[in-house]
Amino acid sequence: MFKEYDFDTALKVIEKNTHLRGGLVETLRNLADTFGYINEELYPALANTFSQSEAGVLGVVSFYHDFKTKPRAKNVVKVCMAEGCYARKSKNMIKVLCDTLETDIGEKREDGEFEIEEVFCLGNCAVGPNIVVNDKLYAEVTSDNVKSIINKNCKGK
Amino acid sequence: MIKVYVPLDTTSVSLGADEVVEEITLLAKQNNQDIQIIRNGSWGLFWLETLVEVEVNGERIAYGPVKEKDVAGLFDADFLNGGEHPLRVGDITKVPYLAKQTRLCFKRVGLVDPMDIDDYIKHGGFTALKKALFASPESLIKEMEHSGLRGRGGAAFPSYLKLQATKDAVDDEKFVVCNFDEGDSGTFSDRMMGEGDPFMILEGMFLTALAVGANEGYIYLRSEYPIARKVLNNAINLARKTGWLGKNIQNSGKDFDIHLRVGAGSYVCGEETALLNSLEGKRGTVRVKPPFPVHKGLFGKPTALFNVISLVSMVPIIENGGKAYGRLGYDRSRGTCPFQLSGNIKYGGLVELPFGITVRDIIDDFGGGLAFSFDGARDVKLVQIGGPLGYHMSKNDLDNPLDYEHFKTLGGHIGHGGIIVMGHDASAKELAHFAFDFCALESCGTCTPCRIGSRRGAEMMEQIISGESVNENIILIKELCDTLTQTSLCALGGITAVPVLSLIKNFPNEFEDRYNKYVRR
Ligand SMILES: Cc1cc2nc3c(=O)[nH]c(=O)nc-3n(C[C@H](O)[C@H](O)[C@H](O)COP(=O)(O)O)c2cc1C
Ligand code: SF4
Ligand code: FES
Numbered sequence: 084m085f086k087e088y089d090f091d092t093a094l095k096v097i098e099k100n101t102h103l104r105g106g107l108v109e110t111l112r113n114l115a116d117t118f119g120y121i122n123e124e125l126y127p128a129l130a131n132t133f134s135q136s137e138a139g140v141l142g143v144v145s146f147y148h149d150f151k152t153k154p155r156a157k158n159v160v161k162v163c164m165a166e167g168c169y170a171r172k173s174k175n176m177i178k179v180l181c182d183t184l185e186t187d188i189g190e191k192r193e194d195g196e197f198e199i200e201e202v203f204c205l206g207n208c209a210v211g212p213n214i215v216v217n218d219k220l221y222a223e224v225t226s227d228n229v230k231s232i233i234n235k236n237c238k239g240k
Numbered sequence: 241m242i243k244v245y246v247p248l249d250t251t252s253v254s255l256g257a258d259e260v261v262e263e264i265t266l267l268a269k270q271n272n273q274d275i276q277i278i279r280n281g282s283w284g285l286f287w288l289e290t291l292v293e294v295e296v297n298g299e300r301i302a303y304g305p306v307k308e309k310d311v312a313g314l315f316d317a318d319f320l321n322g323g324e325h326p327l328r329v330g331d332i333t334k335v336p337y338l339a340k341q342t343r344l345c346f347k348r349v350g351l352v353d354p355m356d357i358d359d360y361i362k363h364g365g366f367t368a369l370k371k372a373l374f375a376s377p378e379s380l381i382k383e384m385e386h387s388g389l390r391g392r393g394g395a396a397f398p399s400y401l402k403l404q405a406t407k408d409a410v411d412d413e414k415f416v417v418c419n420f421d422e423g424d425s426g427t428f429s430d431r432m433m434g435e436g437d438p439f440m441i442l443e444g445m446f447l448t449a450l451a452v453g454a455n456e457g458y459i460y461l462r463s464e465y466p467i468a469r470k471v472l473n474n475a476i477n478l479a480r481k482t483g484w485l486g487k488n489i490q491n492s493g494k495d496f497d498i499h500l501r502v503g504a505g506s507y508v509c510g511e512e513t514a515l516l517n518s519l520e521g522k523r524g525t526v527r528v529k530p531p532f533p534v535h536k537g538l539f540g541k542p543t544a545l546f547n548v549i550s551l552v553s554m555v556p557i558i559e560n561g562g563k564a565y566g567r568l569g570y571d572r573s574r575g576t577c578p579f580q581l582s583g584n585i586k587y588g589g590l591v592e593l594p595f596g597i598t599v600r601d602i603i604d605d606f607g608g609g610l611a612f613s614f615d616g617a618r619d620v621k622l623v624q625i626g627g628p629l630g631y632h633m634s635k636n637d638l639d640n641p642l643d644y645e646h647f648k649t650l651g652g653h654i655g656h657g658g659i660i661v662m663g664h665d666a667s668a669k670e671l672a673h674f675a676f677d678f679c680a681l682e683s684c685g686t687c688t689p690c691r692i693g694s695r696r697g698a699e700m701m702e703q704i705i706s707g708e709s710v711n712e713n714i715i716l717i718k719e720l721c722d723t724l725t726q727t728s729l730c731a732l733g734g735i736t737a738v739p740v741l742s743l744i745k746n747f748p749n750e751f752e753d754r755y756n757k758y759v760r761r
Contacts, residue, residue: 107521147504165425170583209588
């Protein structure tokens with residue numbers, strides 16, 4: 084899903100965006116899309132490129148939910164916590180999901196295999212509850228089928 | 241060659257549309273049948289997804305809901321020639337759910353190939369733009385005034401006033417911004433539009449640019465919509481290649497280009513000034529107004545910022561005249577609104593109608609009642625309208641018509657037109673807790689009551705849920721709501737009280753102090 088982080092590839096991503104007006108968020112977006120997270124060793128380069136302090140860069144990184152600062156788990160499961168899915172009984176499913184993956188909402192499992200991220204509405208509210216397993220969206224997820232969806236899509240266990 | 245339509249829409253794909261496409265392709269090959277698969281948008285009848293349509297003698301025959309395992313049976317039934325099958329729906333546009341709608345914004349969604357600009361033009365696309373390219377800005381704004389269009393992003397501000405103010409602002413550079421952040425839970429009309437008819441969004445932005453005198457536009461798309469991202473990117477590239485974006489468009493001497501930017505999972509970045517900060521590469525904090533974006537918006541330049549549905553509404557307005565559009569609607573809410581019906585409901589989907597239909601009619605006539613029962617109860621418990629900061633109606637409120645003013649009187653708002661239906665398994669206390677929690681999580685941090693008060697609110701709700709000091713906490717929560725309402729810079733903190741207070745008001749017995757009651761007896 085994500086590339087292994089390396090400094091040179093990251094610099095290339097940054098360089099590609101130097102011409103963008105106000106391009107810091109877009110660049111962080113591209114870095115997050117590529118590696119799953121923003122490595123802090125990039126702050127000086129980002130600060131330089133977009134004419135601000137490293138603290139300024141950190142301020143932007145920390146503001147947005149999508150910008151993580153630690154490498155992601157091997158499998159990332161996003162789960163919709165919002166009202167549309169709640170109305171379709173997401174609560175029970177979420178409990179089973181956490182039990183199955185042996186970790187909590189917003190947490191990465193110690194062995195780095197799984198991570199559950201909470202999101203608020205995926206625009207798929209009519210057919211919820213919804214989860215995203217490694218970028219693939221699943222609708223109508225119930226406490227009965229959530230386990231098999233995970234098993235089908237995830238390496239490791 | 242037989243044309244087969246299978247949506248690329250997020251909902252369809254989440255229900256297995258890609259697998260259906262693979263299976264159809266495979267079996268067609270095995271049966272030596274020459275087919276062309278077109279990935280259209282969804283018609284918005286989600287219980288029928290994946291909806292497969294086959295073009296037979298120029299007419300489209302629909303089958304749904306199709307799962308991967310149904311495909312072999314469809315081939316056995318000779319569906320490529322419209323054969324009989326239990327899943328056969330027939331002409332989708334004759335299904336009452338769709339036939340009863342007034343589709344102005346969504347008239348092409350489902351019908352056309354969103355990846356093909358020629359198909360857009362073949363179905364009347366760019367008619368409004370061709371008219372506008374040679375019209376004066378004044379006349380465009382006049383049509384907008386006649387239409388009575390008000391912003392569909394939430395604030396319901398008259399759109400022509402925003403156009404007028406941006407046009408009147410004098411500067412060397414102006415911008416059009418499309419708010420595609422669609423953060424409200426229970427809403428998906430922007431997404432369906434972006435995935436099903438992206439060129440209409442570009443056309444709406446271009447009309448806005450002509451009215452205000454801008455040469456550059458930005459779309460700020462939320463990151464949760466990867467399919468819309470792909471479709472919009474393709475649309476922009478095609479429009480550039482075919483001379484509908486760029487320099488000297490269609491030899492009119494007018495220049496306009498559009499850039500697509502993707503957000504980063506922040507709800508408050510849907511607020512217009514936070515969005516502008518985010519587009520400028522900054523933290524998405526809310527700016528103090530004035531100055532308003534129409535005067536000092538993106539990069540400090542005059543900016544006309546609109547929601548996706550406001551922008552596409554401009555297309556029929558310019559095409560057929562503002563007066564024709566303004567004839568639809570109710571009271572001061574003119575035109576149509578794509579309502580989005582979801583939650584615990586049998587027939588969830590997109591319902592574009594003139595304002596004024598009652599919530600009950602939409603739930604009964606379109607929604608068909610609840611999908612799941614709870615302890616045998618199959619009646620509506622509550623309906624939340626207008627996103628996470630929206631009013632929770634009890635079933636006694638359902639005869640209210642959907643229009644801006646009525647909802648204001650009720651203490652709520654229509655917002656972006658999302659309608660979430662819930663049954664008796666939903667808990668008023670949990671929902672009130674969620675409202676505070678969401679505010680705490682998404683607060684931009686500028687105002688203390690929103691940043692910190694929301695956390696205290698969530699803690700108090702936790703105490704109430706576990707039965708601690710219920711009455712005392714409710715008094716404090718009401719005070720906190722008052723502070724939030726009066727001292728917040730933007731509507732995130734400003735209307736978090738709406739869901740909380742409506743729940744306390746409409747479901748009082750869930751907030752009763754069981755212990756005290758026991759002592760009193
Ligand atoms: C917290 C918050 C979130 C918002 N989210 C959105 C959104 O996702 N999409 C949107 O169009 N407007 C959103 N708005 C409303 C915008 O600030 C703005 O009013 C709107 O985009 C203007 O366009 P319109 O006139 O076409 O409605 C939000 C407002 C607030 C306070
Ligand atoms: S109310 Fe909340 S989100 Fe809005 S400006 Fe204040 S702190 Fe930011
Ligand atoms: S509320 Fe879960 S997808 Fe919209």
